[in-house]
Amino acid sequence: xxxxxxxxxxxxxxxxxxxxxxxxxxxxxxxxxxxxxxxxxxxxxxxxxxxxxxxxxxxxxxxxxxxxxxxxxxxxxxxxxxxxxxxxxxxxxxxxxxxxxxxxxxxxxxxxxxxxxxxxxxxxxxxxxxxxxxxxxxxxxxxxxxxxxxxxxxxxxxxxxxxxxxxxxxxxxxxxxxxxxxxxxxxxxxxxxxxxxxxxxxxxxxxxxxxxxxxxxxxxxxxxxxxxxxxxxxxxxxxxxxx
Numbered sequence: 001x002x003x004x005x006x007x008x009x010x011x012x013x014x015x016x017x018x019x020x021x022x023x024x025x026x027x028x029x030x031x032x033x034x035x036x037x038x039x040x041x042x043x044x045x046x047x048x049x050x051x052x053x054x055x056x057x058x059x060x061x062x063x064x065x066x067x068x069x070x071x072x073x074x075x076x077x078x079x080x081x082x083x084x085x086x087x088x089x090x091x092x093x094x095x096x097x098x099x100x101x102x103x104x105x106x107x108x109x110x111x112x113x114x115x116x117x118x119x120x121x122x123x124x125x126x127x128x129x130x131x132x133x134x135x136x137x138x139x140x141x142x143x144x145x146x147x148x149x150x151x152x153x154x155x156x157x158x159x160x161x162x163x164x165x166x167x168x169x170x171x172x173x174x175x176x177x178x179x180x181x182x183x184x185x186x187x188x189x190x191x192x193x194x195x196x197x198x199x200x201x202x203x204x205x206x207x208x209x210x211x212x213x214x215x216x217x218x219x220x221x222x223x224x225x226x227x228x229x230x231x232x233x234x235x236x237x238x239x240x241x242x243x
Contacts, residue, residue: 007053035059045177054078198226
């Protein structure tokens with residue numbers, strides 16, 4: 001489970017991180033003292049669990065959570081009891097009072113793991129053929145995220161990136177994450193516009209703005225073409241190049 005720790009007190013972050021580092025199934029993606037930086041990280045789509053302080057100067061933890069379109073699971077960490085009711089109304093996994101003992105945090109994390117596991121079974125049972133369906137003649141796909149199913153127009157997909165247990169669909173101005181393997185996505189993307197160019201990337205050929213040796217650019221992002229994929233990539237590009 002990828003987690004993010006958000007607290008305006010660095011010492012509080014250190015305590016939580018030490019606890020989290022003892023738990024094998026947790027991976028700390030980042031820590032921050034800034035609510036606004038936290039929002040940017042969360043919107044990248046790679047966070048499963050958020051450890052969130054409530055009293056912070058820029059935004060309270062409650063305000064931060066309310067601002068998110070697709071919030072991850074959240075465990076509130078605070079020195080104030082009076083926000084407990086409101087936190088549960090926001091469907092928080094747990095509400096931990098500082099100073100936080102390891103056993104109490106572990107109990108909360110296990111609750112989050114159970115909840116995420118149930119959600120993931122619902123989410124994908126590996127979303128293959130029936131959810132993606134055959135796409136030779138499709139203009140769109142439906143992809144399940146942690147909280148809902150979203151419709152993606154194929155013409156809007158710039159590239160698809162593998163990140164551990166997830167793939168991230170990169171659109172022009174947003175990212176959509178789903179618990180899939182890149183191989184399962186590749187097997188369903190029969191549309192000729194899509195090409196796998198690296199073990200971690202599938203790209204939309206028509207979104208390439210430039211190619212320099214073994215690197216291409218899509219929407220300002222530079223992506224390397226893997227050694228095992230270069231011959232096929234050069235063949236595809238060569239067929240469409242005017243000389």
